[in-house]
Amino acid sequence: MSTRIALYPGSFDPITLGHLNIIRRAARVFDKIIVCVMVNSSKTPLFTLEERVELIERTVSRLGNVEVESSDGLLVKHAKEVGANVIIKGLRAVSDFDWEFQMALANKVIEPEIETLFMTSSSKYTYLSSTVVREMARHDASIDEFVPREIIQDILNKVNQK
Ligand code: PNS
Numbered sequence: 001m002s003t004r005i006a007l008y009p010g011s012f013d014p015i016t017l018g019h020l021n022i023i024r025r026a027a028r029v030f031d032k033i034i035v036c037v038m039v040n041s042s043k044t045p046l047f048t049l050e051e052r053v054e055l056i057e058r059t060v061s062r063l064g065n066v067e068v069e070s071s072d073g074l075l076v077k078h079a080k081e082v083g084a085n086v087i088i089k090g091l092r093a094v095s096d097f098d099w100e101f102q103m104a105l106a107n108k109v110i111e112p113e114i115e116t117l118f119m120t121s122s123s124k125y126t127y128l129s130s131t132v133v134r135e136m137a138r139h140d141a142s143i144d145e146f147v148p149r150e151i152i153q154d155i156l157n158k159v160n161q162k
Contacts, residue, residue: 003031003032003083004030004031004032004085004086005030005031005032005033005034005082005083005084005085005086006026006029006030006032006033006034006084006086006087006088006117007033007034007036007075007078007079007082007084007086007087007088008022008023008026008033008034008035008036008087008088009036009037009038009075009078009087009089010035010036010037010038011037011038011039011040011043011045011052011130012035012037012052012055012056012130013043013045013046013047013052013130013134014046014047014052014055014130014133014134014147014151014154014155015052015055015056015059015130015147015148015151016125016128016129016130016133016146016147017125017128017145017146017147017148018090018092018121018122018125018128018129019090020059020060020148021121021122021124021125022088022090022119022121023035023060023063023066024063025119026088026119027063027065027066030065030086031065032065032066032067033063033065033066033067033088034066034067034068034069034082034084035056035060035066035067035068035069036068036069036070036071036075036078037049037052037053037056037068037069037070037071038070038071038072038075038078039072046134046158046159046162047158049070049072050070051154051158052070053068053069053070055151055154056068058148058150058151059148059150059151069082074110075087075103075107076107076110076111076114077110077111079111079114080111080114084114085113085114085115086114086115086116086117087104087107087114087115087116087117088116088117088118088119089104089116089117089118089119090118090119090120090121091118091119091120091121092121092125092126092127092128092129093126100116100118103116104116104118128146132146133146133147133155134155134159137155137156137159138159143155143156
């Protein structure tokens with residue numbers, strides 16, 4: 001059987017415990033997970049692509065079958081280039097569904113052989129988003145419950161230097 005490689009794309013600005021939960025669970029289902037930091041043209045990022053990759057690498061270093069990379073291209077084209085036949089998306093609530101469904105269908109038109117699979121977020125993290133993290137950090141609230149321990153200081157440093 002061929003190696004099952006899944007691409008997990010997102011802005012990850014920054015990675016949250018909700019993202020990490022999806023990565024851990026997906027890593028048990030697939031042979032290899034490629035976490036790909038991508039450009040969402042409707043968002044202005046806090047961290048550069050390279051910084052986001054480095055933050056994620058630090059948090060997944062103990063997961064043997066997870067790789068991290070970035071791309072400023074089209075998601076499905078990139079998935080094909082790296083040999084991933086599955087795209088993983090996390091769904092927190094019904095509000096995520098409309099846009100994700102639209103993207104999955106559009107992506108399927110461009111690359112019909114690549115499947116988008118949705119994973120439900122853990123109920124612990126349904127409220128959580130990178131936007132919540134950035135907003136809390138900007139207002140000096142604790143982000144300890146939201147992001148991996150290893151990257152807390154980087155986020156605080158970044159919001160304070162802006
Ligand atoms: O974490 P996000 O911001 O919800 O992730 C969205 C992301 C980056 C996966 C999406 O914007 C994306 O796929 N960007 C790459 C460019 C692309 O393929 N756009 C077409 C989507 S129909």
